[in-house]
Every structure is written in C-alpha cells, then in structure tokens.
Amino acid sequence: MWGIYSSLLAAFKRKRKCSQCGKVTIVRLKDKDKTVKCDKCGKPLRPQAPGA
Ligand SMILES: [Zn+2]
Numbered sequence: 001m002w003g004i005y006s007s008l009l010a011a012f013k014r015k016r017k018c019s020q021c022g023k024v025t026i027v028r029l030k031d032k033d034k035t036v037k038c039d040k041c042g043k044p045l046r047p048q049a050p051g052a
Contacts, residue, residue: 016045 014032017024023040035044 016048018043018045 014027014029015024016027016036018038018041020043021038021041023038025036025039025045027036027045033047035046037043038045
C-alpha cells in the first residue's frame with residue numbers, strides 16, 4: 001500500500017515549480033533530494049517536504 005503511494009510521490013517530486021517566475025523545472029531522480037536551480041531565473045529550488 002505505502003509502496004505504491006511513495007512511488008507516485010516520487011514521480012511528483014521530479015517537477016518543481018519556481019516560486020519566483022513560475023517555471024516548472026524537471027528534477028532528475030538523483031537530484032530529487034537536493035536543491036536545484038530554476039531553469040529560467042536560477043533561483044534555488046529546495047526539495048519539498050512530503051505533504052507540503
Ligand atoms: Zn525561476
């Protein structure tokens with residue numbers, strides 16, 4: 001049960017929306033727990049806490 005849910009959540013985590021410019025940046029799976037930079041404006045996008 002939880003395994004299915006967490007794999008869905010993992011797929012969600014691969015996209016991160018920039019709060020500054022609204023650009024959705026695709027995060028590589030290996031970087032999903034790291035801070036990545038926005039493709040457009042370079043703003044650091046932190047990993048989102050589950051449920052946030
Ligand atoms: Zn941005």
